[in-house]
Amino acid sequence: YQGIPEGGYTQISEKMLKNIEVKLNTDFLKDRDYFESISNKIIYTGMIDEFYNYKYGILQYRSLTFEEKILKTENFQGNAVVNYTDSENKFTRILEHKHFEFGSQPSTIITKEFPSEWNKKKEPYYPINDEANNSVYNKYKKLADREARIIFGGRLGRYKYYDMHQVFASALKTIEKEKIRF
Secondary structure, eight states, X not given: OOOOOTTOSHHHHHHHTXXXXXXXXXXXXXXXXXXXXXXXXXXXXXXXXXXXXXXXXXXXXXXXEEEEEEESXXXXXXXXXXXXXXXXXXXXXXXXXGGGXXXXXXXXXXXXXXXXXXXXXXXXXXXOOSHHHHHHHHHHHHHHHTOSSEEEOHHHHTTOOOOHHHHHHHHHHHHHHTTOOO
């Protein structure tokens, strides 16, 4: 079974961030001094290795490319997300967007996700949690654990794969641990 909260994850995020100033499309690291000067606590969800200027080396990530299609069919796969783990398909997942909110349009939009190698010009989507990378990450984590004002979160900040429900569980646990009140 697959599930998504009614109304999606946006409403949950909005409630969690109510009365908190959020800056989007902002490069924290380019204006780090400024943001640290105006904040008591910062939740950093970027790459932990980049935060520390790659002091212990560059962690490896996997990136993605996307192919979107509009199909003249009412239903392509009957589900919002289908993962493909076989070696025959070059893509890893197909999303059929109408199934997230029970759409009933006569056509459908699908997105295929293709894994791609990451470099600094690409978006890092997933950490590569092998022994070598996890060893480097643990060095960064020791630095992060000493940060009083910076909270590292998300896949990139914690160098960990999360499904969406795990992202929210982790965020809620962090809020509780930090005694953040809304």
